[in-house]
Amino acid sequence: xxxxxxxxxxxxxxxxxxxxxxxxxxxxxxxxxxxxxxxxxxxxxxxxxxxxxxxxxxxxxxxxxxxxxxxxxxxxxxxxxxxxxxxxxxxxxxxxxxxxxxxxxxxxxxxxxxxxxxxxxxxxxxxxxxxxxxxxxxxxxxxxxxxxxxxxxxxxxxxxxxxxxxxxxxxxxxxxxxxxxxxxxxxxxxxxxxxxxxxxxxxxxxxxxxxxxxxxxxxxxxxxxxxxxxx
Numbered sequence: 001x002x003x004x005x006x007x008x009x010x011x012x013x014x015x016x017x018x019x020x021x022x023x024x025x026x027x028x029x030x031x032x033x034x035x036x037x038x039x040x041x042x043x044x045x046x047x048x049x050x051x052x053x054x055x056x057x058x059x060x061x062x063x064x065x066x067x068x069x070x071x072x073x074x075x076x077x078x079x080x081x082x083x084x085x086x087x088x089x090x091x092x093x094x095x096x097x098x099x100x101x102x103x104x105x106x107x108x109x110x111x112x113x114x115x116x117x118x119x120x121x122x123x124x125x126x127x128x129x130x131x132x133x134x135x136x137x138x139x140x141x142x143x144x145x146x147x148x149x150x151x152x153x154x155x156x157x158x159x160x161x162x163x164x165x166x167x168x169x170x171x172x173x174x175x176x177x178x179x180x181x182x183x184x185x186x187x188x189x190x191x192x193x194x195x196x197x198x199x200x201x202x203x204x205x206x207x208x209x210x211x212x213x214x215x216x217x218x219x220x221x222x223x224x225x226x227x228x229x230x231x
Contacts, residue, residue, distance in 0.1 A: 009102050015059075015177065016095040026067055031058040032172030033088065034151045036077060039165040057081075057151065059091040059174050078163035080154035087150075090143025091178060097136035098185055104129040105192050112199045119204055126196050133189040140182035148175040 015030065035056040055077060056064045063072040063085075074082045108129055111117050152175075155166045 009099070012095055012098045012102065012181070015174075015181070016092070016099060027056055027058065027064040029173050030177070031060070031174045032056050033059055033091075033148050033175045033178075034172050035170040036155060036166045037168035037170070038077075038162075039167060056172065057085065057088070058172075059088060059178075061085045061088040074160075075162055078155055078158050078160055078166070080158045080163070081151060084147060084150050084154060087143070087147045090139050090147055091174075094136060094139040094144045094178070094182070097132060097139055098181070101129070101133045101136050101185075101188075104132060105188075108192075108196060109199075112196070119200060122200060126200065129196075130189070130193060133185075133192065137182070137186050137189055140178070140185060144178050145182055148178065 035054055037054055053065055055070075057072065057077075058064070061072070063070050063076065070076065072082055072085050076082075104125075108122070108125055111125065112122060152169055152171065155163050155169055
């Protein structure tokens with residue numbers, strides 16, 4: 001469990017950091033969700049040379065035309081895309097909950113290994129941790145992944161002049177990494193559920209055995225007879 005936490009934590013913190021980067025830092029390849037190659041103003045498809053510009057959208061919902069931050073208006077990327085962009089907040093929610101879940105998993109592992117907490121308290125903490133992890137997985141699959149897929153598909157089916165000017169749609173590294181992290185984080189939730197249940201079962205068995213030993217020691221009928229008692 002600790003190895004999985006250490007493997008997830010650096011990538012989660014890095015992507016969470018990129019999701020909150022200010023506009024002054026410029027575009028980042030890691031945080032790019034989708035990119036559109038669109039016809040520049042005044043270009044013509046029928047001409048021999050067609051000028052196109054690359055517009056990218058990052059995890060924080062900002063649009064970039066090259067190195068310049070621009071407003072994500074419907075005239076630039078289409079009405080459908082501009083409507084979906086606010087849903088990119090699900091990326092920040094997902095990575096925030098992922099970092100929080102890793103901290104909860106590490107805390108539970110530490111509490112259970114020390115055996116200084118009551119089993120009932122561990123069960124309550126485990127229930128809370130699993131609830132946060134389920135929210136994390138919901139935000140990743142139903143939020144971040146579906147939002148990225150919508151940004152890829154909507155320009156292809158929307159019938160408007162800005163959408164028609166988009167000649168190519170490219171998948172960003174931010175979306176690729178998020179899909180991978182979403183799948184792995186679901187497996188992490190399942191692993192935590194299984195391992196934590198096993199740790200609680202082992203803890204309950206050790207307590208039960210300890211109670212039986214105490215009861216055995218306190219029962220006079222089960223005490224070994226001394227030589228003096230036999231005489």
